[in-house]
Amino acid sequence: MKIVVCIKQVPASNDAKIDPETKRIIREGQKAIMNPFDTYALEEGVRMKEKYGGEVIALTMGPPKAEAVLREAISAGADRGILLSDRVFGGSDTWATSYALARAIEKIGDVDLVICGKQAIDGDTAQVGPGIASHLDWMQATYVMAVDSIEDNNITVKRMHEDGYDVCELRLPAVLTVVKDINTPRVPTLKGRLAAQKSEIPVLKPEDIGADPDKLGLNGSPTRVVKTQPPEPRQTDTLRIEGSPRECAQALVRELKFRGLV
Amino acid sequence: MIAKTYIEKAEYRNIWVIGELLSGEIQPVTYELIGAARGLADARQCEVWTVLIGAGAGAGAGSLFAYGTDTVVVVDDSRLDGFQDEIEAKVLVRLIKKYKPEVVLCGATTRGRALIPRVAVMANCGLTADCTGLSIDPENGDLLQTRPAFGGNILATIRCPNHRPQMATVRPRVMKALEPDISRVGRIIREGILDTDADKMKRIIEIFHSREGALNLSDAQVIIAGGRGMKGPEGFRLLKDFAFRVGGAVGASRAAVDSGWIPYAHQVGQTGQTVQAKLYIACGISGQIQHLVGMQSCETIVAIDKDPDTPMMQMADIAIVGDIFEIIPEIMNELAKS
Amino acid sequence: MRYHIENKVYHVEILPPKQDSENLERDLDVFAEKYTRVMDSGYCACITDNAMGHLSFQGTEMIEELGLPVLPEQVMIHLNTFHTREDLDNILSYCVEKGIKYLLVVSGDGSERLPRLKPSDIGVQGTESITSVELLQYITREYPGKFVLGVAFNPYEPEDHEFAKLKRKLWAGASFIITQPIIEKNAVVDKLIAEYPDVPVIVEAWMSKKLHLLSDAVGYTIPENTEYDPIATLKLLHQAYPKNGFYLSLLGFKTQYDLIRDLWV
Numbered sequence: 001m002k003i004v005v006c007i008k009q010v011p012a013s014n015d016a017k018i019d020p021e022t023k024r025i026i027r028e029g030q031k032a033i034m035n036p037f038d039t040y041a042l043e044e045g046v047r048m049k050e051k052y053g054g055e056v057i058a059l060t061m062g063p064p065k066a067e068a069v070l071r072e073a074i075s076a077g078a079d080r081g082i083l084l085s086d087r088v089f090g091g092s093d094t095w096a097t098s099y100a101l102a103r104a105i106e107k108i109g110d111v112d113l114v115i116c117g118k119q120a121i122d123g124d125t126a127q128v129g130p131g132i133a134s135h136l137d138w139m140q141a142t143y144v145m146a147v148d149s150i151e152d153n154n155i156t157v158k159r160m161h162e163d164g165y166d167v168c169e170l171r172l173p174a175v176l177t178v179v180k181d182i183n184t185p186r187v188p189t190l191k192g193r194l195a196a197q198k199s200e201i202p203v204l205k206p207e208d209i210g211a212d213p214d215k216l217g218l219n220g221s222p223t224r225v226v227k228t229q230p231p232e233p234r235q236t237d238t239l240r241i242e243g244s245p246r247e248c249a250q251a252l253v254r255e256l257k258f259r260g261l262v
Numbered sequence: 263m264i265a266k267t268y269i270e271k272a273e274y275r276n277i278w279v280i281g282e283l284l285s286g287e288i289q290p291v292t293y294e295l296i297g298a299a300r301g302l303a304d305a306r307q308c309e310v311w312t313v314l315i316g317a318g319a320g321a322g323a324g325s326l327f328a329y330g331t332d333t334v335v336v337v338d339d340s341r342l343d344g345f346q347d348e349i350e351a352k353v354l355v356r357l358i359k360k361y362k363p364e365v366v367l368c369g370a371t372t373r374g375r376a377l378i379p380r381v382a383v384m385a386n387c388g389l390t391a392d393c394t395g396l397s398i399d400p401e402n403g404d405l406l407q408t409r410p411a412f413g414g415n416i417l418a419t420i421r422c423p424n425h426r427p428q429m430a431t432v433r434p435r436v437m438k439a440l441e442p443d444i445s446r447v448g449r450i451i452r453e454g455i456l457d458t459d460a461d462k463m464k465r466i467i468e469i470f471h472s473r474e475g476a477l478n479l480s481d482a483q484v485i486i487a488g489g490r491g492m493k494g495p496e497g498f499r500l501l502k503d504f505a506f507r508v509g510g511a512v513g514a515s516r517a518a519v520d521s522g523w524i525p526y527a528h529q530v531g532q533t534g535q536t537v538q539a540k541l542y543i544a545c546g547i548s549g550q551i552q553h554l555v556g557m558q559s560c561e562t563i564v565a566i567d568k569d570p571d572t573p574m575m576q577m578a579d580i581a582i583v584g585d586i587f588e589i590i591p592e593i594m595n596e597l598a599k600s
Numbered sequence: 601m602r603y604h605i606e607n608k609v610y611h612v613e614i615l616p617p618k619q620d621s622e623n624l625e626r627d628l629d630v631f632a633e634k635y636t637r638v639m640d641s642g643y644c645a646c647i648t649d650n651a652m653g654h655l656s657f658q659g660t661e662m663i664e665e666l667g668l669p670v671l672p673e674q675v676m677i678h679l680n681t682f683h684t685r686e687d688l689d690n691i692l693s694y695c696v697e698k699g700i701k702y703l704l705v706v707s708g709d710g711s712e713r714l715p716r717l718k719p720s721d722i723g724v725q726g727t728e729s730i731t732s733v734e735l736l737q738y739i740t741r742e743y744p745g746k747f748v749l750g751v752a753f754n755p756y757e758p759e760d761h762e763f764a765k766l767k768r769k770l771w772a773g774a775s776f777i778i779t780q781p782i783i784e785k786n787a788v789v790d791k792l793i794a795e796y797p798d799v800p801v802i803v804e805a806w807m808s809k810k811l812h813l814l815s816d817a818v819g820y821t822i823p824e825n826t827e828y829d830p831i832a833t834l835k836l837l838h839q840a841y842p843k844n845g846f847y848l849s850l851l852g853f854k855t856q857y858d859l860i861r862d863l864w865v
Binding site (some may be wrong): 128167169170222224229238245 | 284344345347348351371372373375376377378379380381382383384386387388389390391392406410411412415416417418419420421422423424425462464465466467468469470471484508526532540541551554555562564570575576577578579580581582583584585588589591592593595596597600
């Protein structure tokens with residue numbers, strides 16, 4: 001099995017504010033981490049390799065410093081990492097990002113399975129996984145909570161839905177996006193981390209993956225952010241209740257009854 | 263598809279809603295999206311179309327007119343039994359190319375979020391996830407799509423100036439359905455599946471239905487939610503008792519879920535569920551913005567906390583200052599009396 | 601643990617490098633240097649376990665990879681509930697093999713990346729999540745007689761709650777107590793010492809000048825003094841608690857280490 005796990009480097013937290021003067025987003029002093037959902041994708045890939053043999057390749061697109069998440073992936077069991085990094089990739093929306101990743105996966109060649117986390121915590125769109133499948137015209141299974149078996153080029157997975165789940169079989173090559181329920185990711189060991197630091201991480205540019213520059217970056221992105229603003233506060237006159245626990249409880253129940261809520 | 267000029271854009275017309283079907287049954291998010299689409303269609307002076315794709319999809323088509331749709335496109339084929347995202351995507355792309363809608367809206371459900379990105383790539387158009395606001399720019403007729411970004415700390419407005427259709431997903435219970443008007447009528451168009459649509463077909467082996475956890479929370483009229491202030495799983499046992507007493511469901515902040523006090527299915531907020539209960543009682547939840555975006559459209563919000571100055575206590579309709587562990591048993595006593 | 605108190609052996613906290621360290625080589629060197637210094641001083645090195653939920657390397661792998669010596673009376677490993685069963689057993693077996701006998705067993709702080717022990721992992725029923733009590737029970741059951749187990753006591757939590765929890769911890773196999781950091785004589789700690797005269801109590805002294813970090817660590821707001829002198833405070837704490845052991849958190853190795861040598865008299 002040749003497995004590609006797509007990973008995104010994201011800010012550790014979402015503390016973003018808007019500068020009241022410049023109206024620009026301030027995100028300072030942020031640590032960058034591997035998107036938490038991707039750790040489940042990586043773990044699942046590594047487990048498959050351990051079970052069926054093969055290779056796990058961690059793939060990311062981002063600035064040069066995104067190399068750190070690839071080293072982290074290698075210390076957690078990936079065999080190697082590939083970084084897509086170039087100015088031309090900058091400003092890509094989910095359409096252009098999934099295009100670039102799909103071209104890289106084609107370039108890697110003979111890939112059986114692509115695994116992504118269900119979404120990244122900074123964008124929360126959940127669009128890149130199915131987008132990659134679409135660009136490659138491969139089958140897909142999203143919100144995968146278990147991989148039951150891989151046999152004769154077919155993979156059987158359990159997909160989570162709002163009203164339960166289903167078990168379905170799809171042909172490889174395919175793209176999976178996985179949810180947290182799928183496994184418990186291992187924590188990288190110091191030994192693995194020291195080994196990962198010595199790995200060579202190739203940096204690929206659009207021409208290296210045969211990507212059309214017009215389909216990348218801002219040029220290749222159909223969506224445009226036209227405005228950012230802080231959310232409007234909910235307008236309300238808060239009724240404050242204080243006193244002993246019993247007094248508070250009595251006042252609340254009286255109020256809720258008056259409003260017809262209990 | 264690329265559409266840069268006025269003339270190119272004018273070829274695209276009408277607001278589409280992709281219906282959400284579970285076992286052939288139309289889900290509430292479909293009515294909510296039709297409600298939102300109606301407003302957009304009125305602004306654009308065009309029609310609302312609803313597309314129903316699935317085995318047995320035709321059954322409920324006629325009921326949709328009352329909610330504001332003008333045309334229903336039905337694709338009913340036994341090969342669509344279960345969730346066949348690859349086939350549905352191909353069918354949708356074919357319909358989009360044939361009828362050229364200006365806007366396509368879809369529920370941000372597990373199915374919608376699997377299907378629509380696949381369609382957007384094939385149709386070469388922009389897609390905005392989890393919109394909380396949709397409007398038409400009066401100057402140029404573009405769809406303005408507002409969504410929370412950075413965990414809800416910022417609202418971003420997005421447009422797709424050079425591509426049509428403009429696609430967006432919206433979470434269940436974010437938009438409001440219109441009051442049904444049974445005097446409204448419309449037409450139904452039936453479309454079929456081509457063999458080329460169904461070249462990639464999943465074998466659905468088993469389907470399990472369970473309405474445990476996740477759905478209970480989003481359907482609940484009353485939600486008792488806890489945060490860091492509940493201090494541990496024992497605190498949540500108190501909330502479960504309370505919820506049971508009032509016929510509600512238990513919600514939680516991310517902090518509580520990350521601490522392992524309660525399973526993820528209970529998480530409310532940007533990375534959890536969006537809820538629209540009549541009554542939301544927040545116990546020991548400070549109210550980080552990522553939580554607030556998931557529950558701020560509840561009708562009445564009650565906050566109980568030791569600290570009177572948290573964002574949650576500021577935004578609540580009713581704020582009780584005090585010890586949760588003392589107040590909740592008293593509330594239960596008080597309710598038992600009546 | 602009596603040995604430590606009688607022989608005035610400080611417990612010196614050392615944090616292993618974080619997983620996302622930007623200069624791992626340097627951090628490893630710093631760790632090795634601190635550890636060696638603590639060994640040479642005859643003190644006890646206490647190695648934290650993903651402190652504050654920050655994903656860090658384990659004390660056991662630091663000792664292994666850096667080839668650090670283990671002197672049984674001079675090493676204590678923190679162990680919390682954020683591990684898989686497999687990792688937990690790896691850590692515990694390594695400790696047995698290397699002769700590490702002191703463990704501080706705590707619930708610990710979680711994060712997105714840290715797997716929490718599930719009740720089913722260690723055969724526990726009737727609870728949503730594993731706390732230090734269940735972890736203590738597991739260690740005493742699976743590794744009988746191998747470890748001397750300590751637990752934390754938080755004087756900033758509601759008193760009744762904390763004493764009830766402590767009772768369960770001691771019942772589950774703990775034989776010594778380390779308090780949360782204090783910065784002056786503390787009435788709740790006094791009560792603890794009075795109630796458990798037979799259990800060694802190690803007082804944790806806050807050695808950082810940054811008091812707001814302490815507020816963060818204990819989840820409680822401690823009034824901010826403009827001038828906090830950790831060394832002077834440690835002196836006062838020694839006078840207040842002459843019969844107790846001492847655990848030093850966030851000790852400055854550059855500026856403070858040489859100053860503590862003659863404080864415990």
